[in-house]
Amino acid sequence: MYNPSVQLRYNFRLYPTPGQQQSLARAFGCARVVFNDALRARQEAHAAGLPYPLDGELSKRVITEAKKTGERAWLGEVSAVVLQQALADLNTAYRNFFASVSGTRKGRGVAPPRFRSRKDRRQAIRFTRNARWRITPGGKLRLPKIGDVRVRWSRNLPSEPSSVTVIKDAAGRYFASFVVEVPDEPLPQAAADVGIDLGLTHFAVLSDGRKVSSPRFLRRAERRLRKARQALSRKQKGSANRKKAAARVARLHARVADARRDHHHKLSTQLIRDNQAVYVEDLAVNGLARTRLAKSVHDAGWSRFVAMLEYKAARHGRSFARVDRWFPSSKLCSTCGTLAESMPLNVRSWTCPCGAVHDRDVNAAINILAAGQADRLNDRRAQVGPGHVPAPRSEAVTHPDAARSTRSVEGISVL
Numbered sequence: 001m002y003n004p005s006v007q008l009r010y011n012f013r014l015y016p017t018p019g020q021q022q023s024l025a026r027a028f029g030c031a032r033v034v035f036n037d038a039l040r041a042r043q044e045a046h047a048a049g050l051p052y053p054l055d056g057e058l059s060k061r062v063i064t065e066a067k068k069t070g071e072r073a074w075l076g077e078v079s080a081v082v083l084q085q086a087l088a089d090l091n092t093a094y095r096n097f098f099a100s101v102s103g104t105r106k107g108r109g110v111a112p113p114r115f116r117s118r119k120d121r122r123q124a125i126r127f128t129r130n131a132r133w134r135i136t137p138g139g140k141l142r143l144p145k146i147g148d149v150r151v152r153w154s155r156n157l158p159s160e161p162s163s164v165t166v167i168k169d170a171a172g173r174y175f176a177s178f179v180v181e182v183p184d185e186p187l188p189q190a191a192a193d194v195g196i197d198l199g200l201t202h203f204a205v206l207s208d209g210r211k212v213s214s215p216r217f218l219r220r221a222e223r224r225l226r227k228a229r230q231a232l233s234r235k236q237k238g239s240a241n242r243k244k245a246a247a248r249v250a251r252l253h254a255r256v257a258d259a260r261r262d263h264h265h266k267l268s269t270q271l272i273r274d275n276q277a278v279y280v281e282d283l284a285v286n287g288l289a290r291t292r293l294a295k296s297v298h299d300a301g302w303s304r305f306v307a308m309l310e311y312k313a314a315r316h317g318r319s320f321a322r323v324d325r326w327f328p329s330s331k332l333c334s335t336c337g338t339l340a341e342s343m344p345l346n347v348r349s350w351t352c353p354c355g356a357v358h359d360r361d362v363n364a365a366i367n368i369l370a371a372g373q374a375d376r377l378n379d380r381r382a383q384v385g386p387g388h389v390p391a392p393r394s395e396a397v398t399h400p401d402a403a404r405s406t407r408s409v410e411g412i413s414v415l
């Protein structure tokens with residue numbers, strides 16, 4: 001059954017008072033302890049050759065019973081839902097790990113769950129509907145055992161959210177991330193199809209010959225982040241200056257991430273609007289990650305961009321497909337089909353014996369388009385038509401700060 005809707009995240013900045021910040025810190029801490037206690041229990045069971053404790057048993061042990069001990073009595077000070085959700089997170093982490101090991105889950109390998117630390121870059125707690133959180137008539141976010149937290153509403157929620165995650169990022173900012181079910185919005189038929197080569201010299205090269213670079217504000221922000229990182233590395237360990245420099249790195253890092261996500265949103269939205277079918281090369285980022293190209297690959301954030309294309313295609317009735325990763329897109333002449341012997345990365349343009357002169361990346365994009373269209377005709381790999389593709393957890397909607405800092409229009413739901 002296909003569900004004509006997609007789950008999106010809407011993120012808003014939160015401004016907790018100092019007292020609420022303390023309550024949130026306590027809730028983050030309690031969720032972390034429950035997660036870690038449960039992880040330890042499962043690891044110990046595994047080491048002893050015992051079956052994994054069942055969910056109910058685990059919950060009783062690390063929440064209900066733990067609360068009665070002096071050591072963990074403070075677990076009673078936070079919403080029980082937050083603690084249950086920490087256990088749910090652990091389950092998800094295990095499920096993903098097992099699916100990855102058994103091969104039922106595609107893509108990058110998933111590591112086994114690891115212990116959470118108070119030093120993690122991101123602290124988060126989740127309130128589901130039964131936690132009785134709500135938005136007050138005055139527009140505040142009422143969280144059990146925390147209070148009414150001020151929100152900057154940068155847009156309207158399209159429907160009632162099913163849950164809210166409260167996040168503190170590395171830069172010390174707080175966000176509320178609401179999960180909202182949004183109906184599909186099929187777009188009128190578009191005339192064009194497009195193949196996209198995710199290049200190293202450009203962010204993306206399109207089969208129509210266009211090359212898309214990272215916008216200047218993003219490159220500038222990245223440069224500033226690089227410098228701040230260098231400055232940090234020169235500071236003495238444990239010094240006050242080092243602390244300050246680290247805070248600056250965290251702030252700039254958050255800004256770069258926001259700007260990048262915003263750029264990805266705008267580009268993916270435009271590509272989905274203008275094209276009936278979008279084909280990208282399946283990049284096996286993991287393979288590239290082992291090479292010296294790793295850094296630029298990861299910085300460019302391709303996999304996140306491609307994930308955006310995928311769920312937006314699903315939502316707007318477009319076709320999307322990854323073209324097989326072993327397909328020799330850069331070596332194949334898109335005019336005559338001759339396969340060039342080798343194509344070192346520094347070769348930017350080449351001439352085929354048939355006389356065609358190719359820009360390396362544009363030629364690759366044209367080949368990706370042709371291969372995608374052929375697959376689709378054969379009705380093989382292509383995923384024709386919309387399906388239920390959940391938005392990646394943190395990628396669905398740019399938060400207001402991203403929109404402001406980059407003077408951009410909107411995230412995804414404006415398509």
Ligand SMILES: [Zn+2]
Nearest residue numbers: 333336352354
């Ligand atoms: Zn040729």
